[in-house]
Amino acid sequence: MNSTNRTFAGIDIGGTNIKFGLFDQQGKVLHKEHRSTMAEKGPEALLHLVANIAERLLFFAADEELEVKSLGIGTPGAVDFRTGQVIGTCPNIKGWQGTQIGQALRERLNMPVFVDNDVNCMAVAESKFGAATGGGTTICLTLGTGVGGAILFDGKLYRGANYSAGELGHISIDHNGRLCNCGNKGCLEVYVSSKAIVANVKALLGDDMGSIFKRVLEGEIENLNIRKIFAAFRSGDEAATRVLGETASYVATALSGVVNLLNPNRVVIGGGVAEGDNGFVAMIEREIRERAFDSATDGMIVVRAALGNDAGFIGAGLLGEMTS
Ligand SMILES: [Zn+2]
Numbered sequence: 001m002n003s004t005n006r007t008f009a010g011i012d013i014g015g016t017n018i019k020f021g022l023f024d025q026q027g028k029v030l031h032k033e034h035r036s037t038m039a040e041k042g043p044e045a046l047l048h049l050v051a052n053i054a055e056r057l058l059f060f061a062a063d064e065e066l067e068v069k070s071l072g073i074g075t076p077g078a079v080d081f082r083t084g085q086v087i088g089t090c091p092n093i094k095g096w097q098g099t100q101i102g103q104a105l106r107e108r109l110n111m112p113v114f115v116d117n118d119v120n121c122m123a124v125a126e127s128k129f130g131a132a133t134g135g136g137t138t139i140c141l142t143l144g145t146g147v148g149g150a151i152l153f154d155g156k157l158y159r160g161a162n163y164s165a166g167e168l169g170h171i172s173i174d175h176n177g178r179l180c181n182c183g184n185k186g187c188l189e190v191y192v193s194s195k196a197i198v199a200n201v202k203a204l205l206g207d208d209m210g211s212i213f214k215r216v217l218e219g220e221i222e223n224l225n226i227r228k229i230f231a232a233f234r235s236g237d238e239a240a241t242r243v244l245g246e247t248a249s250y251v252a253t254a255l256s257g258v259v260n261l262l263n264p265n266r267v268v269i270g271g272g273v274a275e276g277d278n279g280f281v282a283m284i285e286r287e288i289r290e291r292a293f294d295s296a297t298d299g300m301i302v303v304r305a306a307l308g309n310d311a312g313f314i315g316a317g318l319l320g321e322m323t324s
Pocket of ligand 1: 169170180181182183184187189
């Protein structure tokens with residue numbers, strides 16, 4: 001088999017689903033699947049499930065005569081990249097902190113296994129095949145159930161002294177603000193997670209939904225979710241526009257500090273919330289430009305992530321490549 005025909009294998013562990021697949025060196029997805037994470041069954045069951053998925057993926061590749069040299073895994077929480085151990089907390093997967101993913105899978109599969117934080121993986125994928133190609137300094141922010149971040153210098157991940165860099169969701173935007181799960185006050189995540197956005201729209205609507213939301217929700221406010229809020233936003237609903245405007249403003253407040261600190265070439269916004277609308281990303285960009293130094297935003301671009309749900313397993317699959 002020649003070296004121009006390499007295949008990459010990645011697994012992206014999320015709080016709800018595990019996505020996994022194979023892709024070629026042009027980033028073309030050759031195979032992908034997903035499974036429920038079933039985090040409630042505990043860390044040992046999850047590690048077992050991930051190992052089974054890895055074997056399945058590698059058997060499939062072998063069957064198709066695809067050459068896979070290493071396996072990559074993305075997971076929530078900070079990860080010691082040398083060992084593949086989860087060292088950070090993972091609120092969505094109870095008991096996952098401390099899990100030796102890398103060691104367990106290397107022993108079981110007898111091949112190189114690389115493990116990193118899920119947002120770091122997303123950033124790697126975007127830098128290779130998506131919205132962050134071209135090197136330079138990139139800031140990635142993901143907006144979803146949680147708010148994550150990653151930093152790339154010259155196209156390479158900056159992991160920090162103890163693999164904990166890039167936690168953009170835990171930049172405080174209010175020194176005496178609401179208490180965050182991490183123990184700090186006023187963290188960005190508390191104000192802009194999908195849960196916070198839904199709660200803010202509900203609070204604003206109260207008993208009076210207005211005609212657009214009545215139509216979008218078919219009368220049931222319990223059906224409210226991010227997708228429906230963006231649908232109402234695109235139809236010009238006042239409450240949706242106001243809440244998403246405030247959300248963009250919170251995000252821009254945190255990011256303008258990061259932009260002043262690092263003077264990046266680009267900011268990439270991903271995650272379920274950002275997938276909703278280009279207009280939302282444009283609002284964030286506008287306000288970063290208002291708040292940050294002109295010299296720091298001159299030539300900088302703010303873009304939506306390009307690879308969507310596949311970014312996690314693609315970036316994981318590239319981890320081995322990025323280290324060599
Ligand atoms: Zn926090």
